[in-house]
Amino acid sequence: xxxxxxxxxxxxxxxxxxxxxxxxxxxxxxxxxxxxxxxxxxxxxxxxxxxxxxxxxxxxxxxxxxxxxxxxxxxxxxxxxxxxxxxxxxxxxxxxxxxxxxxxxxxxxxxxxxxxxxxxxxxxxxxxxxxxxxxxxxxxxxxxxxxxxxxxxxxxxxxxxxxxxxxxxxxxxxxxxxxxxxxxxxxxxxxxxxxxxxxxxxxxxxxxxxxxxxxxxxxxxxxxxxx
Numbered sequence: 001x002x003x004x005x006x007x008x009x010x011x012x013x014x015x016x017x018x019x020x021x022x023x024x025x026x027x028x029x030x031x032x033x034x035x036x037x038x039x040x041x042x043x044x045x046x047x048x049x050x051x052x053x054x055x056x057x058x059x060x061x062x063x064x065x066x067x068x069x070x071x072x073x074x075x076x077x078x079x080x081x082x083x084x085x086x087x088x089x090x091x092x093x094x095x096x097x098x099x100x101x102x103x104x105x106x107x108x109x110x111x112x113x114x115x116x117x118x119x120x121x122x123x124x125x126x127x128x129x130x131x132x133x134x135x136x137x138x139x140x141x142x143x144x145x146x147x148x149x150x151x152x153x154x155x156x157x158x159x160x161x162x163x164x165x166x167x168x169x170x171x172x173x174x175x176x177x178x179x180x181x182x183x184x185x186x187x188x189x190x191x192x193x194x195x196x197x198x199x200x201x202x203x204x205x206x207x208x209x210x211x212x213x214x215x216x217x218x219x220x221x222x223x224x225x226x227x
Contacts, residue, residue: 017103021065028072032059039063039074041085052088057081061101066110073113075101080115080125094125095132107149109172112180114156116144122158128176135182139166146202146213153209155227156182159199163191165213167227186227191215 013033020027027042036054043049053060058076065072070085078101080094098117105114113125122144126134142161149156149170156170165188171181190213191199197216204211210224 017062019064022067026065028063028065030060030063032061041072052085053083062103064104064106067106067108069110071110073104073106075104075115077101080104080113082127092127092131096123097121097133097136098123102143102145103147105148107172108151112149112172114147114149116147116158118143118145120144120160122147124180124182126180134180137168137182139184140164142196142198145198145200148202148204148211150204150209151206153204155185155204155209155211157202157204157211159202159213161193161196161198163193163198163215164189165199165202165211165223167211188213188223188226190221190223191219192217194218 013031015029015031017030025043025045027044029040031038037051038056038060039053041050041052056076060074060076062075072083072085074081078096078098081090082092084091096115098119098121100118102116102118111127115123120138120140120143122137123133124135140160140162144158144160146159154169154171155167157165157167159165167186169183169185194216199213199215201214202211210222212220212222214220
């Protein structure tokens with residue numbers, strides 16, 4: 001009954017990723033099978049849609065906006081490309097070492113990138129340091145499908161087909177000479193594995209130390225003050 005906005009996707013296929021820009025006026029959507037229209041960026045206030053990536057150098061797995069700069073992160077199967085949206089140029093290519101990337105998230109500072117993969121890895125990039133991973137974590141026993149940084153607490157999490165959510169303290173220092181500190185904190189078990197698929201999605205609460213997870217068992221679980 002109320003006013004709303006409906007986006008119609010052309011080119012066929014399912015929408016597998018949706019990301020909002022931090023300022024709220026831009027929305028990126030991903031349809032991996034749509035070729036040159038796989039990635040669409042929608043400006044809500046003007047009702048306009050752009051397809052800025054005609055060539056994606058492989059099927060796109062995940063996308064993300066930089067929190068405060070006009071940069072856009074586009075992950076294909078093994079690489080993460082960082083584009084300048086205004087200049088429309090490729091700025092950097094991150095080499096994950098993964099066989100198949102599943103998702104990514106950007107730290108609130110914009111200087112760190114977290115990548116998960118179906119070959120059980122979670123990879124941390126320090127953009128000021130190198131195009132190679134700063135740290136590779138191998139704690140899950142099955143494919144990792146989701147990763148997330150908390151927006152205000154020094155926390156990160158990963159969810160996998162082993163049915164678990166792993167939570168880490170992830171401290172980023174103002175001193176650029178001091179490396180980030182990543183420490184395992186808690187393994188959360190709230191999902192059943194269905195058809196060999198476990199945790200499919202993660203999201204931290206924006207202000208509280210809580211994490212939500214969605215699983216193949218059809219449940220959304222809130223872990224509140226559990227770590």
